[in-house]
Structures are given as structure tokens and as C-alpha cells.
Amino acid sequence: MESMRAAGLERPHRVRSGRQGATVVLDGRTLLNFGSNDYLGYAGDVRLTKAASKGACAEGFGAGASPLVSGHSLAHERLERAIAGLLAVENALVFPSGFAANTATIAAVAGSGDFVASDERNHASIIDGCRLSRAEVGIYAHRDLASLDRLLGSAKLARRRLVVTDTLFSMDGTIAPLAGLCEVAERHGAIVMVDEAHATGVFGDRGSGLVEAAGCADGVQVRVGTLSKAVGAAGGFVAGHAKLIEWLRHKARAWIFSTAHPPAVAAAAERAIGLILEEPLRRRELLERAASFRESLVAEGIDLGGAAAQIVPVVAGSAEAACGVQEALAVEGFFVPAIRPPSVPQGRSLVRASLSWHHSAEDLSRLAAAIGRAVGRPRTRGDFAG
Ligand SMILES: Cc1ncc(COP(=O)(O)O)c(C=O)c1O
Structure with missing residues (x-):
């Protein structure tokens, strides 16, 4: 100290x-x-408070168990459907935080023998997820597609390749070149995972984030976001193909071994997702x-x-x-x-x-x-x- x-x-x-x-x-x-991530002003919105108190009255405050055991409530189920609807994907999974969603997902999707290409300015939770995964990790220069291309070219022998990036970088306010990134990843047979923590609710006609704004939903297989910034509540999520979500329910340690976040929080987040759609x-x-x-x-x-x-x-x-x-x-x-x-x-x-x-x-x-x-x-x- x-x-x-x-x-x-x-x-x-x-x-x-x-x-x-x-x-x-x-x-x-x-x-x-100018020091909060409450981009849409929902964190202090009374409509979320009301949804939370209604949720707490219906289901109690604590979730009481991990989602795997008995912590996954009706409020969580409704929230996951709302997230999947907003992002127009098959399914979604809610985590206690965005940090947990990133670490657990990277470690579940990549492992020993795999290669992860990570932007040098990615968030700490992505960096930790890469470390937890035990995959080989390569860092490419910030938003630099030529650097990413070279890196993926050096990992041809890896069992599986994953490219992971923030969509809106939290310290720089810069935006990942998603269309080009998906094209490079596809050329190398790599999976694309994005973290929309600062973009959910803010970008895209429907407010689902920069993947929507860039029109490259088909090129992104794993979409992470948080419920704690523009959504104004708390928690994180992963959204994508039903098979991805099924896999995470079996392998994502922060979902399996951590108590679900309170149902009242899920109810508030679901209300905010409704507001994101209603208040473009x-x-x-x-x-x-x-x-x-x-x-x-x-x-x-x-x-x-x-x-x-x-x-x-x-x-x-x-x-x-x-x-x-x-x-x-x-x-x-x-x-x-x-x-x-x-x-x-x-x-x-x-x-x-x-x-x-x-x-x-x-x-x-x-x-x-x-x-x-x-x-x-x-x-x-x-x-x-x-
Ligand atoms: C890019 C990014 N990803 C993930 C997180 C973690 O989200 P949460 O605050 O919901 O844990 C943050 C939070 O600061 C972030 O900036």
C-alpha cells in the first residue's frame, strides 16, 4: 500500500x-x-423500483440457491426471454454480474488446446476469463484487423479459435470494427464473442447494442452484456444459440456455483428491457x-x-x-x-x-x-x- x-x-x-x-x-x-454507467437514466427510475418491489413481494428477496439448483425463479425465466427477444436470438442466460458472465463464458467455451485472440484494451473480466480458460492467449493491437489476422494465422494448429472483444471500450470510448472482425474470424474458422457491456440499450434501432447497429448478428456466436449499466439494474447475460446456452448451463462455473441474483433484481431488469424497447x-x-x-x-x-x-x-x-x-x-x-x-x-x-x-x-x-x-x-x- x-x-x-x-x-x-x-x-x-x-x-x-x-x-x-x-x-x-x-x-x-x-x-x-459524469461518473456512472447509468446511460439511459434508469438506475434511479421509480418504474424499476416498483417492478423490483412487486418482484420481491411475489418471490421474496433472496434467490436462495444457484440457478442450477433452485435459484432460477419465474422472474429470471421472464428476464432471459426478454433478453433473447431484445437481441433476436434463441436463448439467454443470466449471471449475477457481467464480470461473472465474461469469466465463466470464456472458460466454458475455450480450454486447453484452444487459442483465444483478445484485443489489448479488453475489460479485466475478459482478461481474467482468458486466464481461467487455460487456452493459449494472443493479444492483438487495439481494433487492428491486420494484427488480428496475423495472430489467427499463427494459431492454425489450435483445436478451436476464439476472438473476443468489447464492442464499446470502457476506458477509451472506442468502438470495435465488428464487420471486419467477423470477416477475419470467419476466414480463420474462429468463433466470435463480444462484450456489449457499455453498448446494450444505447446502440442499435432496437437498443440491443453494436452488433445490431453493425448488422453483423450472423457473424457473432456469443453475445455478452450487463444489466448493470444502461439497463439500470444488476447482473450479466450471455445470449445466442440454444445449444450455446445449454452448454453454459453445464459448464459455466459462475452460473453453477454461485447464488442467482435476487428475483426482484431480475424483475427490475426485465422492466428496463421493456423500457429500452418503448423509449428509443x-x-x-x-x-x-x-x-x-x-x-x-x-x-x-x-x-x-x-x-x-x-x-x-x-x-x-x-x-x-x-x-x-x-x-x-x-x-x-x-x-x-x-x-x-x-x-x-x-x-x-x-x-x-x-x-x-x-x-x-x-x-x-x-x-x-x-x-x-x-x-x-x-x-x-x-x-x-x-
Ligand atoms: C466492458 C465491461 N465488461 C464487463 C463489465 C462487468 O459488468 P458488471 O458490472 O455487470 O459486473 C464491465 C464493468 O465495468 C465492463 O466495463
């Missing part, structure tokens, strides 16, 4: 009062909230405002490094510089968390603005101006590294 403190990498322990929304109260300080305007408004916000930052001279969605990182360089920008923004009334190693590579510490439907165009233009002031000029990438 001392060496982490000395390197400026001590993790904060903040306590939030009240619900997620446009503003957040952290350690008693009220700030405009929320995602359209969010993405329109995000595009204007990114334009304002570029006009401030900030290099966004390919960010193309509602997650907008501003790279500060050192951990100390990122914390300085966070604090300067907090003084102006904004919570925009600093992200430091190991969540990002050394020298790429950043502040990350996660936008929500709750933010008005005016909130966003005020934040863009405040970021401009906080990072100073000239403001190209790394210029204000400490």
Missing part, C-alpha cells in the same frame, strides 16, 4: 448518498454526475448530445483519440495529472473520475466523462468549457502530464 500511495495509485473509497441521477452526492459533496428516444438523445459534446471538446483543442460514443476520456498522462484535472473539475461542480493504472496503461491516466440521458445540452457545454480550462493550453494528448 505504501508503494501504491507513493506512486499516486491509492484507490478512493467514496460513499454515495441518494440515488444515481444528473447529480450525485459523494462524501457529502453534490456534483453533476432516450438513446437517440444521449448519442446526439454525446456527439455535440465530443465536438465541443475537439473545438477546445482536445484530442479524443478515437472516442466515438457516450464514454468520453480525456487523457492527462500521469496519475497525478489526472487527479489534478478531476479535482479542478470538482471545484467547478462536476464529478468526472480520474482513471489510473492498472485500469489504463502507465502514462495514459485520464478523466472519463460517462454521459447519461439525464444530462442536458447545457450541462455538457458547461463541462466541455470546464475541461478546456482544467487541462490548459496547448491541449494535445499528454501535454499536461505531470
Whole structure:
């Protein structure tokens, strides 16, 4: 801990009062909230609270057992059908978290003798899943199809090949080149698994994610998502072919050996999936405002490094510089968390603005101006590294 403190990498322990929304109260300080994944504003929505309380009244609060034994309730069953419907796939399986869905699924789909190609910026749960699987793992350069092609070409002797990627990268706000990736994978006979954690509910006409938006559902065999970000509840899911789900019910250890998440949570998530279908305007408004916000930052001279969605990182360089920008923004009334190693590579510490439907165009233009002031000029990438 001392060496982490000395390197400026001590993790904060903040306590939030009240619900997620446009503003957040952290350690008693009220700030405009750019530090949640509540993209559609459903986390604090009373319609989810009502669905959860109705669900708890009907089925009690605790699930009481793993889904395999007796924890899989009617609420979970309805939720899995709703997810499969939203994604237009045969079936889905709900996990206690998105993290568990990734680790369990990769380890169930790949094993010793197999090869997994993983984007260098993939989420920690994908990295851990790759390690758990005991497959050989190769890392390709971020969103680089030539690098992926070479990597898969080097794994011709593997029993099975799997390509795994976030669709919207949580630290960079960048989007995976899904159509090209599916084409490369198909050429090498590889299975494609995507993690839509930050895209579910936000992208696609129906709101099912970037696979839908890119029109490549046929090229993706394993679709993971979470219920804890835009869906506003908690849990993770895997969706796809009925045979995949049947296999996971036999092999996914986090589904077999962990208690199902509470049925009330499943009921709230099911309600939110209904809202995602009923309220497409929320995602359209969010993405329109995000595009204007990114334009304002570029006009401030900030290099966004390919960010193309509602997650907008501003790279500060050192951990100390990122914390300085966070604090300067907090003084102006904004919570925009600093992200430091190991969540990002050394020298790429950043502040990350996660936008929500709750933010008005005016909130966003005020934040863009405040970021401009906080990072100073000239403001190209790394210029204000400490
Ligand atoms: C890309 C990605 N995948 C998976 C997860 C894990 O999801 P959950 O929070 O539901 O465990 C996260 C959460 O931060 C994430 O960013």
C-alpha cells in the first residue's frame, strides 16, 4: 500500500448518498454526475423500483440457491426471454454480474488446446476469463484487423479459435470494427464473442447494442452484456444459440456455483428491457448530445483519440495529472473520475466523462468549457502530464 500511495495509485473509497441521477452526492459533496454507467437514466427510475418491489413481494428477496439448483425463479425465466427477444436470438442466460458472465463464458467455451485472440484494451473480466480458460492467449493491437489476422494465422494448429472483444471500450470510448472482425474470424474458422457491456440499450434501432447497429448478428456466436449499466439494474447475460446456452448451463462455473441474483433484481431488469424497447428516444438523445459534446471538446483543442460514443476520456498522462484535472473539475461542480493504472496503461491516466440521458445540452457545454480550462493550453494528448 505504501508503494501504491507513493506512486499516486491509492484507490478512493467514496460513499454515495441518494440515488444515481444528473447529480450525485459523494462524501457529502453534490456534483453533476459524469461518473456512472447509468446511460439511459434508469438506475434511479421509480418504474424499476416498483417492478423490483412487486418482484420481491411475489418471490421474496433472496434467490436462495444457484440457478442450477433452485435459484432460477419465474422472474429470471421472464428476464432471459426478454433478453433473447431484445437481441433476436434463441436463448439467454443470466449471471449475477457481467464480470461473472465474461469469466465463466470464456472458460466454458475455450480450454486447453484452444487459442483465444483478445484485443489489448479488453475489460479485466475478459482478461481474467482468458486466464481461467487455460487456452493459449494472443493479444492483438487495439481494433487492428491486420494484427488480428496475423495472430489467427499463427494459431492454425489450435483445436478451436476464439476472438473476443468489447464492442464499446470502457476506458477509451472506442468502438470495435465488428464487420471486419467477423470477416477475419470467419476466414480463420474462429468463433466470435463480444462484450456489449457499455453498448446494450444505447446502440442499435432496437437498443440491443453494436452488433445490431453493425448488422453483423450472423457473424457473432456469443453475445455478452450487463444489466448493470444502461439497463439500470444488476447482473450479466450471455445470449445466442440454444445449444450455446445449454452448454453454459453445464459448464459455466459462475452460473453453477454461485447464488442467482435476487428475483426482484431480475424483475427490475426485465422492466428496463421493456423500457429500452418503448423509449428509443432516450438513446437517440444521449448519442446526439454525446456527439455535440465530443465536438465541443475537439473545438477546445482536445484530442479524443478515437472516442466515438457516450464514454468520453480525456487523457492527462500521469496519475497525478489526472487527479489534478478531476479535482479542478470538482471545484467547478462536476464529478468526472480520474482513471489510473492498472485500469489504463502507465502514462495514459485520464478523466472519463460517462454521459447519461439525464444530462442536458447545457450541462455538457458547461463541462466541455470546464475541461478546456482544467487541462490548459496547448491541449494535445499528454501535454499536461505531470
Ligand atoms: C466492458 C465491461 N465488461 C464487463 C463489465 C462487468 O459488468 P458488471 O458490472 O455487470 O459486473 C464491465 C464493468 O465495468 C465492463 O466495463
